[in-house]
Amino acid sequence: MDNNGVLAELKNEMRNSNTITIIVPDRFSFMEHGTYDFESFIRFFDWSYSDKKVKIDLTKCYNANYQALSLLVLYAWKLKSQRCTVSFIESESSTGASEMYRRLGARGTFTVLMHATSNFRGDQFKPLFALRNTDDFKKVIETAQSYTNDFNVEFTKTLRYVLSELLYNTLEHGQSHYEYGDRYHRIPSLCQFSWFKNKNEVSFIIADSGIGIKKHLEQAYPGQSSHEEAIIQAMRPQVSGTFGKNDPYKEKNNAGIGLFLSTNIVRRLNAEMHIVSGNGLVHISPRDITNRRLDSYWPGTFVLVTIKVDGGPSSETLDEMLRGFREEALAEQKNADGFEAEESFYIHIANFFGFFAEDKESAIKFRNERIFPALEQGKKLRIDFSGVESSPHSFLSALLASPIKSLGMKSYKVIKIINATPDIRETVDFIMDENTE
Ligand SMILES: Nc1ncnc2c1ncn2[C@@H]1O[C@H](COP(=O)(O)OP(=O)(O)OP(=O)(O)O)[C@@H](O)[C@H]1O
Ligand SMILES: [Mg+2]
The missing domain is CATH 3.30.565.10 (Histidine kinase-like ATPase, C-terminal domain)
Known part of the structure; x- marks a missing residue:
């Protein structure tokens, strides 16, 4: 060539x-x-x-x-x-x-x-x-x-x-x-x-x-x-x-x-x-x-x-x-505002996990990536269940049991649950009792 x-x-x-x-x-x-x-x-x-x-x-x-x-x-x-x-x-x-x-x-x-x-x-x-x-x-x-x-x-x-x-x-x-x-x-x-x-x-x-x-x-x-x-x-x-x-x-x-x-x-x-x-x-x-x-x-x-x-x-x-959601939005915002001022971590469960909070995998992920770091920074947790219709024990336990264990009796001061149905409230109380002995 x-x-x-x-x-x-x-x-x-x-x-x-x-x-x-x-x-x-x-x-x-x-x-x-x-x-x-x-x-x-x-x-x-x-x-x-x-x-x-x-x-x-x-x-x-x-x-x-x-x-x-x-x-x-x-x-x-x-x-x-x-x-x-x-x-x-x-x-x-x-x-x-x-x-x-x-x-x-x-x-x-x-x-x-x-x-x-x-x-x-x-x-x-x-x-x-x-x-x-x-x-x-x-x-x-x-x-x-x-x-x-x-x-x-x-x-x-x-x-x-x-x-x-x-x-x-x-x-x-x-x-x-x-x-x-x-x-x-x-x-x-x-x-x-x-x-x-x-x-x-x-x-x-x-x-x-x-x-x-x-x-x-x-x-x-x-x-x-x-x-x-x-x-x-x-x-x-x-x-x-x-x-x-x-x-x-x-x-x-x-x-x-x-x-x-x-x-x-x-x-x-x-x-x-x-x-x-x-x-x-x-x-x-x-x-x-x-x-x-x-x-x-x-x-x-x-x-x-x-x-x-x-x-x-x-x-x-x-x-x-829309009316219902707007009211929810206002309430959530008020909660978040009031609490962020106190150096707290506000968690709106329905927003992260839906109305039926039951995905255990994401609860574990959320616990490790968000809850533990927040606790390490000395923040309080405010967990808002409004809108959540049901949430099984396995989910709540995956989310909260080990943070509660690591906090001990302090859990009662640090973790605040709001707007939960009686069922959810009871389950969380049970997990609290179980892990603070
Ligand atoms: N297509 C997009 N590209 C980039 N960012 C987006 C897009 N869509 C939403 N976002 C981000 O998500 C935020 C929230 O969106 P959202 O629609 O809830 O509120 P907004 O558009 O700011 O206000 P509003 O919808 O009430 O007029 C936005 O402010 C923007 O930062
Ligand atoms: Mg918009």
């Missing part, structure tokens, strides 16, 4: 190594055998590419879900913001991810990114939206409304309420910008929803590539210990990243209560919510609240909500629910 030949080959190699093909696997969804599996789903996304030619190959994927697929759009935008050129490889097939991608209108991915007034033009039953401003916000709400005309009025109102809290959050806290040329560009947030008629279920996802809940919250509450803790903290009332002195939203008066209300509504309905932010995952369901750390991450936040259309055990109207 002459010099030119070598050079040409080298160039070719360079070009090739600069091209990356990402194959979307046959199964591309949050569900694995009927249970949620975010761990392997999030692992799919490699955020490290910059200045590469990236091809996302959809042709091998036949078992996708619309919410999961829509996150590929955000992925493509994010890589583009890292100076990659991104393209999708589609098959002609009328089933599988390629067809679903077309139905979402996702062929418009880059047009929508570059033009702030354009949006996806997909199938009316698989709506996908870019969210950048109040116009986009209104479009989502209107579409959701037209979509749920057949549902009962209270359900429609409730759905709309939760949807709008989450849309506000992504617009207010989940913004994302990148520099290209001499200008700043915006990466929109996304919203996609589907109505699974056969399952009688509505599902929607709201996703962004912003700074994430932890970093956002740290503007007002520095030193969050992990992403999942930050998410849980954000679900408490009056916790607002924009609540501090430099509140750019003062006019709007963020009360820091949106997530508290919407997660509580979800828990009252036959519904589930997953919040992923950074490498934190929190799952909210009527039975419990669980959290975990993922081994990979999402650069920003997404929230997946799934609601059964036939409603839940609750017969309350939205207004009644």
Whole structure:
């Protein structure tokens, strides 16, 4: 080979190594055998590419879900913001991810990114939206409304309420910008929803590539210990990243209560919510609240909500629910305020563990990571059981037995239980007696 030949080959190699093909696997969804599996789903996304030619190959994927697929759009935008050129490889097939991608209108991915007034033009039953401003916000709400005309009025109102809290959050806290040329560009947030008629279920996802809940919250509450803790903290009332002195939203008066209300509504309905932010995952369901750390991450936040259309055990109207939760929020805030002043650790059990506090694993984790350190710092514990309907001995014992043992008789002074049902009260008293002899 002459010099030119070598050079040409080298160039070719360079070009090739600069091209990356990402194959979307046959199964591309949050569900694995009927249970949620975010761990392997999030692992799919490699955020490290910059200045590469990236091809996302959809042709091998036949078992996708619309919410999961829509996150590929955000992925493509994010890589583009890292100076990659991104393209999708589609098959002609009328089933599988390629067809679903077309139905979402996702062929418009880059047009929508570059033009702030354009949006996806997909199938009316698989709506996908870019969210950048109040116009986009209104479009989502209107579409959701037209979509749920057949549902009962209270359900429609409730759905709309939760949807709008989450849309506000992504617009207010989940913004994302990148520099290209001499200008700043915006990466929109996304919203996609589907109505699974056969399952009688509505599902929607709201996703962004912003700074994430932890970093956002740290503007007002520095030193969050992990992403999942930050998410849980954000679900408490009056916790607002924009609540501090430099509140750019003062006019709007963020009360820091949106997530508290919407997660509580979800828990009252036959519904589930997953919040992923950074490498934190929190799952909210009527039975419990669980959290975990993922081994990979999402650069920003997404929230997946799934609601059964036939409603839940609750017969309350939205207004009644909201009134109740607001009162709870006020009471919780008062408790927390009064007590933090005394150098105490305030634990709202329902907020961490749900109305049926029974997940022993998370009790142990919480005890080790939060209760013991607080006791070591000489803090008192104020444990608020309001809203908790039941909690088995095994849970309470996992949470409290060894702290009580280590405190001895001091437990009676240091640990204060409030708003517990007689059952729970009795169990805690029993554990106290048992461990202070
Ligand atoms: N998409 C998001 N990206 C980053 N941070 C978020 C996001 N959503 C919520 N947060 C964080 O969680 C906090 C709590 O959210 P929440 O909706 O409860 O209150 P708020 O939006 O501040 O006030 P309100 O909803 O009452 O107007 C926010 O202040 C913000 O710090
Ligand atoms: Mg909010």
